Amino acid sequence: MTNRFTEPLLAATAIAGVLILAASVAHAAGFAIREQSTSAQGSAFAGVSAGGDDISSIFYNPATMTLYDGINMSGQLAWIVPDIEFGNAYATTATGTPITGSNSGNIGPQALVPSFYGSWQVSPDWFLGLAVTAPFGLVTSADAGWIGRYHALGSRLRTYNVEPMVAWKATPWLSVGGGVQVQYTDARLTSALDLGTIGTAQGVPLGSPGDPAQDGFAAIEGDDWSYGYSLGILLMPRPDTRIGIGYRSSMDVDLEGDADFVLSTYGELLSLLSGALVPTGGRASVTLPEMVTLGVKHDLSPAWTIGAEVAWTRWSRFDELVVQFDNPNQPDELTRENWEDSYFLALGATYRATDKLRLRTGVAFDEGVVPSSDFRTPRIPDSDRYWFSVGAGYDLTENMTLDTAYTHIYSPKSNVRLDAADPGNDTRGNLSGTFDSSADIVNASLTVKF
Numbered sequence: 001m002t003n004r005f006t007e008p009l010l011a012a013t014a015i016a017g018v019l020i021l022a023a024s025v026a027h028a029a030g031f032a033i034r035e036q037s038t039s040a041q042g043s044a045f046a047g048v049s050a051g052g053d054d055i056s057s058i059f060y061n062p063a064t065m066t067l068y069d070g071i072n073m074s075g076q077l078a079w080i081v082p083d084i085e086f087g088n089a090y091a092t093t094a095t096g097t098p099i100t101g102s103n104s105g106n107i108g109p110q111a112l113v114p115s116f117y118g119s120w121q122v123s124p125d126w127f128l129g130l131a132v133t134a135p136f137g138l139v140t141s142a143d144a145g146w147i148g149r150y151h152a153l154g155s156r157l158r159t160y161n162v163e164p165m166v167a168w169k170a171t172p173w174l175s176v177g178g179g180v181q182v183q184y185t186d187a188r189l190t191s192a193l194d195l196g197t198i199g200t201a202q203g204v205p206l207g208s209p210g211d212p213a214q215d216g217f218a219a220i221e222g223d224d225w226s227y228g229y230s231l232g233i234l235l236m237p238r239p240d241t242r243i244g245i246g247y248r249s250s251m252d253v254d255l256e257g258d259a260d261f262v263l264s265t266y267g268e269l270l271s272l273l274s275g276a277l278v279p280t281g282g283r284a285s286v287t288l289p290e291m292v293t294l295g296v297k298h299d300l301s302p303a304w305t306i307g308a309e310v311a312w313t314r315w316s317r318f319d320e321l322v323v324q325f326d327n328p329n330q331p332d333e334l335t336r337e338n339w340e341d342s343y344f345l346a347l348g349a350t351y352r353a354t355d356k357l358r359l360r361t362g363v364a365f366d367e368g369v370v371p372s373s374d375f376r377t378p379r380i381p382d383s384d385r386y387w388f389s390v391g392a393g394y395d396l397t398e399n400m401t402l403d404t405a406y407t408h409i410y411s412p413k414s415n416v417r418l419d420a421a422d423p424g425n426d427t428r429g430n431l432s433g434t435f436d437s438s439a440d441i442v443n444a445s446l447t448v449k450f
Helices: 002-019 055-059 062-067 195-201 265-274
Strands: 071-092 111-121 126-133 137-141 154-171 174-193 216-238 241-248 251-262 280-288 291-299 304-313 320-325 333-336 342-352 357-366 385-395 400-418 430-449
Touching: 055 062, 055 071, 055 111, 055 126, 062 126, 062 154, 062 174, 062 216, 062 241, 111 137, 126 174, 154 216, 174 251, 195 265, 216 280
Parallel strands: none
Antiparallel strands: 071 111, 071 430, 111 126, 126 154, 137 154, 154 174, 174 216, 216 241, 216 251, 241 291, 251 280, 280 320, 291 304, 304 342, 320 333, 342 357, 357 385, 385 400, 400 430
């Protein structure tokens, strides 16, 4: 009996240690990562908060753990292939000098997003669980000579979240659950510096605004540990219907790290005269938003199940990004965001084709968080997203299931109108253009029951 419990848990710990090392990229509103469940992705996450076909639903609602008896382990891996391109580009310095450069090309590199889940029924009514996930992430990267280089070159945000959970089946129709999140976050931001504009504004001779030969390069990076929690309720008012409500808390992230600069000859003169543009420590604070989800699952027949999901995320917490430096001669780096709260709406269905095979499909609308083109930046060119998903699950054995899913995400074209007169943009200049975005996501998982 001891080996029956300890061996799966040791395996779970080893798998989690491997999965947590992988990279991530956002493909939900803002810089959230929704691709936490293959089985749920097949139906566009419709009804996932009311439980799915495997324990990955505990990411959205820990109370759904009571749906899965015994010991369960599930490893998930999503392959995200984005296409995010900036066209119709035009840029000038604050004084109106044209900025030369190319369009961005595809700034969204491919990425693998892993997750791992484990659960253990310790008694008829009590369950323990573990989730290892990447709830937030972002990677964008543009060529060094592109026209918007003063606003952004590269952006990277990665999170590694470990969440132990507990759930209690209070009655046959009511379950509750909760978890404690421990999360590590690291970030890196890079951009070109228009040293010609900076020097001219400071009265340093020989400055040439927008001149690539005088450009510098800045890299800012930092990391932090943060903590949060999750809560969930699962209701079963009748045998063919489940209703789930999940909550993931906000988390305060205080990034601390370093800033480095690469300077042209003209930049070295600016640094000598001003005391700025030298390596220094820095910090930035961000509050990652809370999320509330509501899911419903209903069995129309033994073969058909339909689902619906509503999720609300409080992205309005992300009002601005300010990087402060230890060097008193280095001005703060400000980016206005002014994001808005967003909703995710999904409808989907599952068809049990045979005793072993389940087929899924779903559609969803994921509301963008950027209020207007005046706040859309090349770092996070967010906009509305439309999801079209299909998936399948097949029982390889009585205790082992393979799930696969494919999603195509389409975003309408979104405009950028950044003004040099706005706070933080005086040295970045004016930038206008249009982002054209889409993504394809392939997900696979293997779930084992003991």
